[in-house]
Amino acid sequence: MTNGDLAQSLAAMGKAARAAASNLAQASLDQRVAALRASAAAIRANRDLITTANRTDMQAGAEQGLSPAMLDRLLLDDERIEEMASGLEAIAGLPDPLSRVLAEWQRPNGLTIRRIAVPLGVIGIIYESRPNVTADAAGLCLMSGNAVILRGGSEGFNSSHAIYDCMREGLRSTGIDENCVQMIGTRDRAAVGYLLSSMSEWLDVLVPRGGKSLIRRVQDEARVPVIGHLDGICHVYLHADAEPEKALAIAVNAKMRRTGICGSAETLLVDQALAGTVLPDVCTALQDAGCEVRGDAEVMSAVSEATAATEEDWSTEYLDAVISVRVVAGIDEAVSHIAHYGSGHTECIVTEDAAVAADFLRRVDSAIVLHNASTQFADGGEFGMGAEIGIATGRIHARGPVGAEQLTSYKYVVLGDGHTRS
Amino acid sequence: MTNGDLAQSLAAMGKAARAAASNLAQASLDQRVAALRASAAAIRANRDLITTANRTDMQAGAEQGLSPAMLDRLLLDDERIEEMASGLEAIAGLPDPLSRVLAEWQRPNGLTIRRIAVPLGVIGIIYESRPNVTADAAGLCLMSGNAVILRGGSEGFNSSHAIYDCMREGLRSTGIDENCVQMIGTRDRAAVGYLLSSMSEWLDVLVPRGGKSLIRRVQDEARVPVIGHLDGICHVYLHADAEPEKALAIAVNAKMRRTGICGSAETLLVDQALAGTVLPDVCTALQDAGCEVRGDAEVMSAVSEATAATEEDWSTEYLDAVISVRVVAGIDEAVSHIAHYGSGHTECIVTEDAAVAADFLRRVDSAIVLHNASTQFADGGEFGMGAEIGIATGRIHARGPVGAEQLTSYKYVVLGDGHTRS
Numbered sequence: 001m002t003n004g005d006l007a008q009s010l011a012a013m014g015k016a017a018r019a020a021a022s023n024l025a026q027a028s029l030d031q032r033v034a035a036l037r038a039s040a041a042a043i044r045a046n047r048d049l050i051t052t053a054n055r056t057d058m059q060a061g062a063e064q065g066l067s068p069a070m071l072d073r074l075l076l077d078d079e080r081i082e083e084m085a086s087g088l089e090a091i092a093g094l095p096d097p098l099s100r101v102l103a104e105w106q107r108p109n110g111l112t113i114r115r116i117a118v119p120l121g122v123i124g125i126i127y128e129s130r131p132n133v134t135a136d137a138a139g140l141c142l143m144s145g146n147a148v149i150l151r152g153g154s155e156g157f158n159s160s161h162a163i164y165d166c167m168r169e170g171l172r173s174t175g176i177d178e179n180c181v182q183m184i185g186t187r188d189r190a191a192v193g194y195l196l197s198s199m200s201e202w203l204d205v206l207v208p209r210g211g212k213s214l215i216r217r218v219q220d221e222a223r224v225p226v227i228g229h230l231d232g233i234c235h236v237y238l239h240a241d242a243e244p245e246k247a248l249a250i251a252v253n254a255k256m257r258r259t260g261i262c263g264s265a266e267t268l269l270v271d272q273a274l275a276g277t278v279l280p281d282v283c284t285a286l287q288d289a290g291c292e293v294r295g296d297a298e299v300m301s302a303v304s305e306a307t308a309a310t311e312e313d314w315s316t317e318y319l320d321a322v323i324s325v326r327v328v329a330g331i332d333e334a335v336s337h338i339a340h341y342g343s344g345h346t347e348c349i350v351t352e353d354a355a356v357a358a359d360f361l362r363r364v365d366s367a368i369v370l371h372n373a374s375t376q377f378a379d380g381g382e383f384g385m386g387a388e389i390g391i392a393t394g395r396i397h398a399r400g401p402v403g404a405e406q407l408t409s410y411k412y413v414v415l416g417d418g419h420t421r422s
Numbered sequence: 423m424t425n426g427d428l429a430q431s432l433a434a435m436g437k438a439a440r441a442a443a444s445n446l447a448q449a450s451l452d453q454r455v456a457a458l459r460a461s462a463a464a465i466r467a468n469r470d471l472i473t474t475a476n477r478t479d480m481q482a483g484a485e486q487g488l489s490p491a492m493l494d495r496l497l498l499d500d501e502r503i504e505e506m507a508s509g510l511e512a513i514a515g516l517p518d519p520l521s522r523v524l525a526e527w528q529r530p531n532g533l534t535i536r537r538i539a540v541p542l543g544v545i546g547i548i549y550e551s552r553p554n555v556t557a558d559a560a561g562l563c564l565m566s567g568n569a570v571i572l573r574g575g576s577e578g579f580n581s582s583h584a585i586y587d588c589m590r591e592g593l594r595s596t597g598i599d600e601n602c603v604q605m606i607g608t609r610d611r612a613a614v615g616y617l618l619s620s621m622s623e624w625l626d627v628l629v630p631r632g633g634k635s636l637i638r639r640v641q642d643e644a645r646v647p648v649i650g651h652l653d654g655i656c657h658v659y660l661h662a663d664a665e666p667e668k669a670l671a672i673a674v675n676a677k678m679r680r681t682g683i684c685g686s687a688e689t690l691l692v693d694q695a696l697a698g699t700v701l702p703d704v705c706t707a708l709q710d711a712g713c714e715v716r717g718d719a720e721v722m723s724a725v726s727e728a729t730a731a732t733e734e735d736w737s738t739e740y741l742d743a744v745i746s747v748r749v750v751a752g753i754d755e756a757v758s759h760i761a762h763y764g765s766g767h768t769e770c771i772v773t774e775d776a777a778v779a780a781d782f783l784r785r786v787d788s789a790i791v792l793h794n795a796s797t798q799f800a801d802g803g804e805f806g807m808g809a810e811i812g813i814a815t816g817r818i819h820a821r822g823p824v825g826a827e828q829l830t831s832y833k834y835v836v837l838g839d840g841h842t843r844s
Contacts, residue, residue, distance in 0.1 A: 022761070022787065025787065026784075026785065105806065107804070107805075107806055111795060111799065111804075113805055113806070115822075118787070120817050120818070121817055200641075204817050204818065205817075205818055219622075220645075223642075225647050225816075225818040225819075243840065245840070246839075246840035249840060249842050250840065250841075250842060253842035253843060254842075257842070257843055339444070361835050362448075363448065365444065365447065365540070365833070366833065367833055367834065368833070368834045368836060369833065369834070369835055369836070370835075370836040370837075370838060371835075371836070371837050371838060372837070372838045372839050372840050372841065373533060373836055373837070373838025373839075373840075373841040373842075374838075374841060374842045374843050376842075376843040377533065377836060377838075377841065377843055382529070382533075382843065383529075383535055383834070384527065384529055384535070394647075395542050395543055395626050395627075395831040396542070396626065396627055396647040396818065396819045396831070397647075397818045397819040399831050399832055399833060399834075400832075400833070400834045409817040409818070409821050410821055410822075411787070411788065411789055411790070411791065411821060411822070412789065412790045412791070412805070412821075412822045413783050413791055413792075413793075414790060414791070414792040414793070414795055414799060415792075415793050415794075415795070416792060416793060416794045416795025416796075416799075417668075417794050417795075418665070418667070418668035418671060418672065418794050418795075419672075419794065419795040419796060419799065420671050420672060420674075420675035420676075420679070420795075420796045420798075421675060421679055421796050421798040421799055421804065
């Protein structure tokens, strides 16, 4: 495709998305639910087609020498295909994010004012090598009444398109304009550039899903608002009054339950008072669980086989079985360490002192702050919000888990009886 | 200033704003209220200094040949100075926009999850020739716990700075870091470019206040989210079942109460069924009130002294005593006219048919939709929200009147008792 053709086809896509968005905004909950269920059925019915498409991607990926981790993200086996289908059905079972009366009040002059949830409009989603995002993201947009333009990673091109075809098939079986779900049909990387810079007329918001470099690029180049998160440098702070068993259980779970998710802990902050007791116990437990411990001088002296943490470690998201550990004088030093090195994602304090906990929860400016609970709970499902499109670390519109409700805007409905303003 | 100096001083300003923002975020309601009251007192105490500074601006403005309308916006007389002071006191009297528990629920595993309002962070406000915006905008940001960087129009340079000095004086008398209110101290227009393109590290959101060209530029060039509105092309739709007296009162009030505000009606849509009765009555009343009527063929034939509306009229925000009038077949044509020519700001339907009204309110996708009430109610004060920073027509974060509550974000507080994730 020439750049001109690309720009033209993307503009046409955007225009179609706008039209589909206003159609979808008027669709009933029953229609949206039917579309999601039909899409799930289509995914199950076309499992073989999806598997074949995925095999093509996996082969190409292996030839390109993708890492085992990337190949694993790319893989779609029967279990993952079923998860996509049941995931769509779970979204269909969520409470309707639209038409909620968010607030209602009456004015002294008798006017009734209502704030009512409405769709955002058209959402652009740029994601990398996980083809299952196609179903999850499109499903969430559909349930929240938003048209979506999908741009999947080129490694998963065939897999994503096979899933996309199922979504369109599901939509066709309902009264909804099927253009409310569209996918960019070219591998051409220039398409991302257009999506970021030339679609502001057609896109209301962009949601990047993927590695740091993608999200950084989207945040730097986007001409429309972006909902996304950059880093998940999550901290666990063990306060002097931490209950030792809770401290150990939470620290190990926060780091090791799953090291590859954004809510996994990367840095452990331990009060001076615990340096001789809880500190070595927790670090040994982490090491026994297969975690490498990198620490400051005091940690090195208290923990055998701990290696020296460099300045860089404090701002590194390992997403791996490695943790940086630092001894702090108390809550002030812990809070300022987090303010300096943290990414505003998720932080936890372990303590039995309610006042200290309240102080930490108030002063730490992150999307999610926890008291005596593992950072691995930073997840829309664990929050009871159902499926999520990611954890937002920005401060505008949505912060924390972004589910169906966070993909809505609102409008004001004002009811009068011939009211004029004096 | 060289561009290098400018960039440096703005970066320093941004850095100071970040530090002040975290200081302000921890300030109590009493401190914020005290700062607002002290600023109001400083404005009253320095009335003569403000008047002198304003006289300088007015003289320069007259020499530059500013329009009477612009000179009027620029003027600060005793009454307007007192309005700024009492406006700050009114903001100080608002319910605390921070620390509100927006939602709270418990999970089956016993975790308690709370969504709590927190400040946005640092807000950049770019405004034109109204110097009083300095106090209104800074006051709203202060009350909502946000640091602000102000950039006033060069015509009001001296006036804005005199007001700004009063705000800083007010802040100094409290424990709050006075850098939570800063103003760009140069007329250099390049400063706006930097604010838009090079401050994303220091700014969380930009709010433009002014004419279309400014807001268009901000929306086009900004590297951070923007809250603002472009046009206020508001419609009044007179449905076949409109009560004639309400129709006349609302149409005249919506257009003529104040023609220069964004909530004033610019287009009147009238059902065919009313073409021989209500249409001429309403148009004559508008003409008697001093309004020029531009209409389609049917209006021309039904209304004496109506001139022909051009295609351009339907998408023009007159902000003046002019209205475009069109006869429509019914609600479908009215809704699609609004979808095509409207700006998503405020639209009103006049009818006694509740079902038709509900249909209009649901289908019209604007920030504010009214039934049997004048579009001139589109105002934060009229909504009972207190002072506002503008009416947002975007769909992200805030829509409609943007008051203190809309200048907040939120965070999740999660309370456990040693919870780990399985």
